[in-house]
Amino acid sequence: MCNACGxxxxxxxxxxxxxxxxxxxLRLQLRRAQVLNKLLKxxxxxxxPPGHAPGFALSSFSGRTTILPDxxxxxxxxxxxxxxxxxxxDPRFTAQADPAT
Amino acid sequence: xxxxxxxGRLRLTILGGYLGSGKTTxxxxxxxxxxxxxAHILVNEAAETPVDDTLLSSQAAGLTMLSGGCACCTGxxxxxxxxxxxxxxxxxxxxxxxxxxxxxxxxSGLADPAAIxxxxxxxxxxxxxxxxxxxxxxxxxxxxxxxxxxxxxxRAQIEAADRIILTKVDAVPDTVLATVVATVRHLNPGASVxxxxxxxxxxxxxxxxxxxxxxxxLADGGAPIQPTKIDIPDDVEWxxxxxxxxxxxxxxxxxxxxxxxxxxxxxxxLLLQAVRKSVQPPELLPPEAAxxxxxxxxxxxxxxxxxxxxxxAYFTHG
Numbered sequence: 001m002c003n004a005c006g007x008x009x010x011x012x013x014x015x016x017x018x019x020x021x022x023x024x025x026l027r028l029q030l031r032r033a034q035v036l037n038k039l040l041k042x043x044x045x046x047x048x049p050p051g052h053a054p055g056f057a058l059s060s061f062s063g064r065t066t067i068l069p070d071x072x073x074x075x076x077x078x079x080x081x082x083x084x085x086x087x088x089x090d091p092r093f094t095a096q097a098d099p100a101t
Numbered sequence: 102x103x104x105x106x107x108x109g110r111l112r113l114t115i116l117g118g119y120l121g122s123g124k125t126t127x128x129x130x131x132x133x134x135x136x137x138x139x140a141h142i143l144v145n146e147a148a149e150t151p152v153d154d155t156l157l158s159s160q161a162a163g164l165t166m167l168s169g170g171c172a173c174c175t176g177x178x179x180x181x182x183x184x185x186x187x188x189x190x191x192x193x194x195x196x197x198x199x200x201x202x203x204x205x206x207x208x209s210g211l212a213d214p215a216a217i218x219x220x221x222x223x224x225x226x227x228x229x230x231x232x233x234x235x236x237x238x239x240x241x242x243x244x245x246x247x248x249x250x251x252x253x254x255x256r257a258q259i260e261a262a263d264r265i266i267l268t269k270v271d272a273v274p275d276t277v278l279a280t281v282v283a284t285v286r287h288l289n290p291g292a293s294v295x296x297x298x299x300x301x302x303x304x305x306x307x308x309x310x311x312x313x314x315x316x317x318x319l320a321d322g323g324a325p326i327q328p329t330k331i332d333i334p335d336d337v338e339w340x341x342x343x344x345x346x347x348x349x350x351x352x353x354x355x356x357x358x359x360x361x362x363x364x365x366x367x368x369x370x371l372l373l374q375a376v377r378k379s380v381q382p383p384e385l386l387p388p389e390a391a392x393x394x395x396x397x398x399x400x401x402x403x404x405x406x407x408x409x410x411x412x413x414a415y416f417t418h419g
Binding site: 015018036038 | 338339340344347366380404408415416
């Protein structure tokens with residue numbers, strides 16, 4: 001664990017795999033934040049890289065911001081605030097696109 | 102299963118299967134044949150009357166009995182303590198004395214291997230020291246029909262397996278065996294299916310093609326599970342897919358019994374494996390494995406396969 005920022009407290013979350021150098025990791029983190037926002041925006045949340053550490057800063061529409069170490073923690077915090085988990089199979093996400101594409 | 106690189110962690114094989122499926126017999130023969138090398142054996146008995154230790158101790162490097170209840174629920178603390186102890190012993194050895202460490206855990210017949218996997222993933226010490234190499238589940242071909250019809254646990258064990266071994270296959274006619282094989286493949290299309298008689302490997306004869314048992318819906322098991330294979334289109338990046346899958350597992354983890362597949366990432370092809378909500382740390386495969394890339398199997402219940410494809414397409418293009 002890094003004693004300046006407290007990350008990571010355990011070996012990387014599984015989503016940290018797939019990037020083995022610093023450049024790839026940063027690219028992945030930025031790209032993930034974009035995708036994450038697509039999922040979150042309908043629920044009043046936004047996410048961005050916190051700048052100094054892995055993970056994401058999750059802000060709710062009230063302005064409350066929480067720094068979270070990985071994607072799992074993001075879903076957990078969002079579910080806690082909403083009272084139910086964000087489900088990618090919710091009709092709002094499955095109604096439009098054509099499965100063939 | 103794909104051989105994994107040696108990362109210095111102890112390899113743990115979980116051996117599960119319903120009561121009386123022949124776990125000890127099978128393990129005893131494997132140890133005799135040297136299949137697990139000098140492995141340390143952990144044996145868990147749900148009842149507090151250990152008998153297996155006498156059968157196994159002669160061939161193992163070491164043996165620990167966990168007889169204080171089933172390791173996936175009441176005996177969880179004992180299991181964690183025993184595993185930590187083994188990690189501790191290994192850390193004290195000088196590097197040159199360390200052999201390729203291996204542990205085989207024979208679970209009680211009442212244990213859900215997925216719950217044990219979860220326990221290890223969530224323990225902050227064990228997660229650094231132990232890598233679950235394989236979940237092997239034994240299925241008693243003679244009694245499988247009855248067990249699977251009535252016991253949710255029997256189904257859960259099969260669903261969690263990487264490798265399924267049918268036992269007592271010499272005692273059933275081919276037609277029954279064919280149905281058992283079809284049922285097991287239906288429950289877990291991702292696992293390999295083998296057979297054994299009294300612990301010795303037995304090659305499955307050519308079996309007639311038959312439908313699986315019609316398994317009734319159980320109160321605690323929900324709808325029957327179904328496999329969905331998704332060919333991931335080329336334009337889906339790892340960044341998108343990992344966000345989507347992590348959300349899906351968080352929301353639907355209890356319904357998604359198994360997710361397995363290979364995904365191409367900037368670092369190389371990654372082997373992804375999840376049992377319910379717990380995802381094993383993905384392994385980087387050698388580049389040759391890339392011909393199987395970007396195909397993920399989802400095994401679960403409570404959703405439509407096409408919805409998975411639609412949802413993923415939404416986040417890729419929408």
